[in-house]
Amino acid sequence: MTQSGAARRTVLGAAVLAAGTGFTGLAAGSAAAADEADGQVYGDGHGEGGYRDLPHPTVIGHRGASGYRPEHTIGSYQLALDLGADVVEQDLVPTRDGHLVCRHENEIGGTTDVAEHLEFASRRTTKSVDGVAVTGWFTEDFTLAELRTLRAKERIPAVRQRNTLYDGQWAVPTFEEVLRWADREGKRRGRRVWLHVETKHPSYFRGLGLGLEEPLAKLLRRYGRDGWGAAVFLQSFEPSSIQRLARLVSAPRVVLLSAGNTRPWDFELAKDPRTVADLVKPEGLKWISGFAQGIGPTMDLILPRDADGRLGTPTTLVKDAHARGLLLHPYTARNENSFLPAEYRRGTDPAAYGDAFGAFRTYFEQGIDGIFTDNPDTGLLAAEAFRPGRRPANR
């Protein structure tokens, strides 16, 4: 390993301690011994410095630590890292002047205070985004300077009332700002800060003359993150975006997969009849392995839920993907009842926490390589049992 696992996990332990979650962290010596013993790393990391250096299973802070802070803010990313997340996720959309900013949707009425800005009232409109009519304010109608006058807010205040405390604390970050933050944090922690970067609606934006992949590749090159071991995964629901990125940079790539009965939007546009159900068959996985290193399936493709919301019989997707050399980073694990499978809910309050540890345990038992979660501290605590030799001393 380039930066030793021992050093990495000692730093991780310290970060978790600082976040006050109750871990003690590992002594460097015991972690080094554990490294020798466990062998729990990705099977094919293409040499030192690649994703094989990540802890396995890997805990990916979904939109940062969005269970605790408004998503896609520096505050959310910082907390994810402080809680010990192995990787921190960004979703990217463009501004009118072509800057990449971190938002899950290009419609920003739900995650910023734009509705309170009377100077932007006339920008409210209805658009068709990937075939869906959406009403609100859109990043592609704002220059970066205009967008930076807005403040981020909690997306789901009814479920995450506590997060509303932080409404207005942060601006919408640019991806460049995140790259600088990650470099800074990496130097401070003595390890690389891994990112997991998604291109959102890439065909839609290309149609507007705002292609995402070229400016993304340019930024990755500028910040030295375009190589294989550059501590970044690239992800998209549109395989053609991943193929385009593969021509531009060498960073590892993950094809996201939604429900089986859906089709990627670029397939719709290209009249490609294949559905996600086709892509998770061995032939589909073989095709994906030609240009990507992994898949990011919705958890339902691994553990389908029945009509009552309970988990059913696991599919063969983990085995089939691994047989094609593809890693699996499924999404999304969350602590609240409203998102948990029925058997892990506790009580009837949708905003209350259920048995998230039980759910994580079941997810990890499937043999997945990582997981996107809004609650990285919960995920990390659950993952410890699946990282032999890395259990904190007090457990």
Ligand code: G3P
């Ligand atoms: O990118 C992994 C996961 O985030 C995909 O779902 O909709 O939250 O971007 P979404």
Ligand code: CA
């Ligand atoms: Ca995402």
